[in-house]
Amino acid sequence: MSTQPRKQPPPSLEVRGLAYAYPDGHQALFGVDLTVARGERVALLGPNGAGKTTLVLHLNGIHTAGAGSVTVAGLPVAKQHLAEIRRRVGIVFQDPDDQLFMPTVREDVAFGPATAGLRGAELEARVVAALTQVGMAEYADRPPHHLSFGQRRRVAVATVLAMEPEILVLDEPSSNLDPASRRELADILRALDVTVLMVTHDLPYAMELCPRAVILSEGVIAADGPTRELLGDAELLGAHRLELPFGFDPSAVPVPRGR
């Protein structure tokens, strides 16, 4: 990625020397350093158990760093401004049934901004805008369990967009989606004007959406670079239990369109 000049706004996400051990003593992160500039789309790749989810839960202060720091758009993640941090970091969890807990889509999307104190027409406008961004505006009054899986995933994205986050964090966004839903979600994500950190195993999807990728392995960032280069390095992938799908050749894929 091009380096950011000095006058740019602070990076959307800055992780410095982050280490964390679970209360049972199992250490998951051993000093993670990661900077994501505003507007970037970065894929966070890594095998199961690499600490990806643990890292994600540090970004909005669910876990508290054992050592090191996390800063979101200049604001350090700490107890006293947790509410603002959680508004700035929008996490879309893997199972939309966990994320959508209100009786109707509209109320679910309204939950975040309403918790932040928005009411009335302003709240309604925010909900409509977020649902329109993911193409689900006409489903506002449906209960989430009457939607298809792909639709629920899109509504889950809307629930987070409604908070107008600084950075969108997606946990395995392509899991359980059929190819059409996958493509629809990719189109939606590409159209968003927001910083994206995408946690995934789905290497082609990472390549399609994210110009830059980092590999998290055994609790540290093992590689950081253009997605195409990382995926072209079979030795690097092999060392971290990552594998391309059968027949997929990164060098044969046209360069993804930039923003």
Place this chain on the structure above:
Amino acid sequence: MGAGHAHKLYRHGHSPVHALPPHCKLAAVLCFVLVVVATPREAVWAFGLYAALLAGVAAVARVPAGFLLRRMLIEVPFVAFAVLMPFVVPGDQVHFLGISLSVPGLWGAWNVLAKGTLGVAASVLLASTTELRALLLGLERLRLPPMLVQIASFMIRYGDVITDELRRMSIARRSRGFEARGVRHWGVLGKSAGALFIRSYERGERVHLAMMSRGYTGTMPVIDQLTASRAQWTAAAALPLTALAVCLLGWTL
């Protein structure tokens, strides 16, 4: 609200009763039931009038009598006790068709039966003209403790998800040749229930995590503020007020 969010009890419609705000209807039903319970059991005619009042509401709500009566069958297991009363309550006996029945028992049975049936009828009317979601909003508006409303609303949201999980587990069991045939298989069913509990518990934790990630701090934000006009309150009050008049007559006559 919610198209397609219809519960079995709810009957979609656009009657004046459907249009009343849920908290007005809830308050009206509660007051009606209290008035009915406060009526002396000897005033048999009063209960007839109450039934007529409810029939009137059902007519305005365009809820067919068959629909209402079928749903009232839920009452049957609860009134079985009332049927026993004439046989077990001590007191003066009367003989009817050669069976000895106790007079206080008969009055007691009538009391339970009449008041219970009216209460159930009023509740069924409420449920068939008010959506589940609206009922919860109404309860919230009536200052029911928010934690109870939250629990009920999660039940609505996750009832289907958990039923679905149960169905998948049952398919998985049957796919491996298991059929629950008798007591010997209860152990397996018990383990399934345990597994379902653990899964639901873990889902609860994940949902809580997702809620915290969106700023949840223990209270649900009020998204839909319910309001009711004076006219709506008056319309809703018509039922309990008329019933109150009947009740007072019952005490004086």
